[in-house]
Amino acid sequence: MSLWTLVKLTAALVVMGVLAFTGMLAWHVAVRPLGGVFSKIIPDPVRAAEGQSDVDIARMLDSAEMPDIDPGEKAFQKAHELLALGRLDEAREKLTAIVNVFPSSGSAPMARRIVGEMNLDEILSTSHMQGKQVHSVKRGDSLLGIASQHRTTIDCIMHLNSMMELRSIQPGDELIVMPLDFRLLIEPKRKSVALWEGGRFIREYEALGMPGSIPPGSQRGAITSKHAEFENRRVQPQVKEYRAAEKVLQISKPAVRIQSWDGTGDKPAGAILLRPGDMEEISLLTRPGNEVEFR
Numbered sequence: 001m002s003l004w005t006l007v008k009l010t011a012a013l014v015v016m017g018v019l020a021f022t023g024m025l026a027w028h029v030a031v032r033p034l035g036g037v038f039s040k041i042i043p044d045p046v047r048a049a050e051g052q053s054d055v056d057i058a059r060m061l062d063s064a065e066m067p068d069i070d071p072g073e074k075a076f077q078k079a080h081e082l083l084a085l086g087r088l089d090e091a092r093e094k095l096t097a098i099v100n101v102f103p104s105s106g107s108a109p110m111a112r113r114i115v116g117e118m119n120l121d122e123i124l125s126t127s128h129m130q131g132k133q134v135h136s137v138k139r140g141d142s143l144l145g146i147a148s149q150h151r152t153t154i155d156c157i158m159h160l161n162s163m164m165e166l167r168s169i170q171p172g173d174e175l176i177v178m179p180l181d182f183r184l185l186i187e188p189k190r191k192s193v194a195l196w197e198g199g200r201f202i203r204e205y206e207a208l209g210m211p212g213s214i215p216p217g218s219q220r221g222a223i224t225s226k227h228a229e230f231e232n233r234r235v236q237p238q239v240k241e242y243r244a245a246e247k248v249l250q251i252s253k254p255a256v257r258i259q260s261w262d263g264t265g266d267k268p269a270g271a272i273l274l275r276p277g278d279m280e281e282i283s284l285l286t287r288p289g290n291e292v293e294f295r
Helices: 003-030 037-041 045-050 054-063 071-084 088-101 108-123 143-149 154-160 276-284
Strands: 133-136 174-177 183-187 192-197 200-206 219-230 233-235 246-251 256-260 271-274 291-294
Touching: 071 088, 071 108, 088 108, 088 200, 108 200, 143 154, 143 174, 154 174, 154 276, 200 276, 246 276, 256 276, 271 276
Parallel strands: 183 291, 256 271
Antiparallel strands: 133 174, 183 192, 192 200, 219 233, 219 246, 219 291, 246 256
């Protein structure tokens, strides 16, 4: 027998041995454990478990890392899909559920922002009349009297009726009015001021500053006054400077005010500070007497 023939025969035997071993190993894993060297390579999980006590198995399960499941995130993904499909009412329902049911979810801040923008677009739009009324002006009516009658404010009436400046009204005129029955929820720890209508979330605003004088714990107060300041003097909605004036809300229990700050200059002390645009919105949608809750 030549050397070359011996080499080829040896190689063939090695290949056959490897194929046989591989086949037996596959049988050991997929069909039935074979024991011996195969159990050393891949231990039988059933026999391994039999050698452990229930306590050991329980410890293994307790120590296993389970993925954190955020139901709010799942709801937010569904709301995002509904928004993309243009199904706005269903999307808002999902987002509102996140705000109310999963407020600590990682998706809750974004949900509050999106649903807040959707809510405010409807509230301030005259094409959406839900919650609004049409007042027919009668002889002897005044804007102040109409505002009092409908639990609203002159500046809200002016906004809804596209009045850039105060003008006289005549009998037969029709004015869109909206009762301002919103309440403020102020959370000093979260540095937030939120607008609610009963149990319905409307919009949340970030507070740029919170006074340290607010005592901890839940308490209820009200908006006692609402005014605007222009060049260190108070101005009323009837004057032309009102639009550019800084709006201020005075709160009772605790006695604190809400005002705007643009982030420049010295930071006003002893007040809840909001961005100027946010302060304009809150001022437009509130009136003296509205409930305020600190939580």
